[in-house]
């Protein structure tokens with residue numbers, strides 16, 4: 001019989017994983033400690049903007065008309081423990097307040113809540129991004145607390161989904177990494193992922209520490225690639241070169257590759273920034289901090305981009321923000337997402353506001369989250385309204401709809417036709433032809 005699946009934690013990762021598992025044909029029970037989230041998901045609604053996720057959820061959530069009924073949600077660990085053969089732990093691991101280290105409290109509490117209730121054999125599968133060494137510690141805790149003892153086993157199976165592509169990345173991952181300590185655990189994971197495996201997805205079997213490190217090293221590599229191209233942007237600026245052309249040209253070398261070479265205001269979000277910091281902190285604990293000192297530079301190049309954007313904007317309005325109106329297009333940390341966690345766009349908007357400008361922000365999906373985080377900024381219901389009367393327009397999140405804006409229409413309402421492209425994503429010619437002063441980072 002197919003294993004029954006539970007998913008603990010229903011954020012980006014968990015909600016997507018639960019819906020994807022139901023899509024693959026499994027009976028799934030999702031758990032969250034937040035009853036409001038469970039109520040929303042049970043009604044077929046997703047608490048964040050993620051393309052395709054709500055549709056997928058509605059195809060499976062029990063009680064929704066025409067759904068498969070394979071997906072349910074609960075707040076009860078008892079129910080989860082009784083129901084599941086495989087328990088995916090998908091809770092978040094944020095950065096600790098005021099520290100680089102990762103905050104493990106949600107992972108720990110998921111294990112402490114579930115393990116004492118496991119009265120029948122189960123595989124607990126960790127998906128959260130954790131400091132290396134966590135899985136071994138959690139495995140010991142699991143068999144210590146579980147009434148079934150050694151029959152409650154742990155596997156570590158990191159997740160590589162990108163926000164904005166969460167559904168496709170989960171249904172068709174480019175690799176599956178299985179950190180296991182027994183053949184039984186490997187067999188169960190192969191059964192759960194039978195569909196992507198049949199479609200040819202590589203399956204990498206490894207030990208716990210390697211599985212944990214694959215995740216943090218992958219994100220560190222991606223962050224390094226972005227900071228590398230942003231460092232080249234600094235040099236290009238000093239030497240009058242063009243970093244967009246440079247990225248295109250070096251990207252033709254397949255060993256380098258074209259992806260993740262877009263220079264701009266840098267990376268943000270709930271993953272890359274905190275993951276590289278947590279990785280440095282953990283390496284320090286292990287006595288391997290020297291190996292990762294370059295990540296400090298990756299982080300500081302990234303933060304410098306935000307400051308540089310603020311400087312360019314200040315220069316553009318004549319050297320002081322006092323009495324100036326600045327329009328900011330974009331609040332989410334990247335397009336196709338409403339996530340504003342550590343968003344470079346909002347950080348820049350916030351800095352400019354603190355320096356005395358009147359800042360008005362528009363984002364297609366991130367407005368509510370932005371308002372909650374930065375209530376003192378101004379918000380407008382459209383791009384056109386945001387730029388009304390602006391002395392400078394900043395393009396900070398590269399939504400498709402911003403690329404399709406009409407420079408003539410916007411030009412008619414701004415105070416000064418001046419645009420700074422913090423993402424190198426607009427077509428300079430289109431803006432210049434409409435008499436805008438266009439400048440990119």
Ligand code: UGA
Pocket residue numbers: 129159160161162163164219222226259260261262263264265266267268269270271272275333334335
């Ligand atoms: C990232 C990884 O890409 C996923 O593989 C990983 O699973 C995920 O973190 C995670 O750990 O959960 P995500 O945070 O959704 O995914 O976003 P990315 O697409 O990686 O973008 C991160 C940031 O880098 C964004 O702010 C984006 O604007 C910026 N970026 C990306 C650039 O500045 N330049 C680029 O060329 C690419």
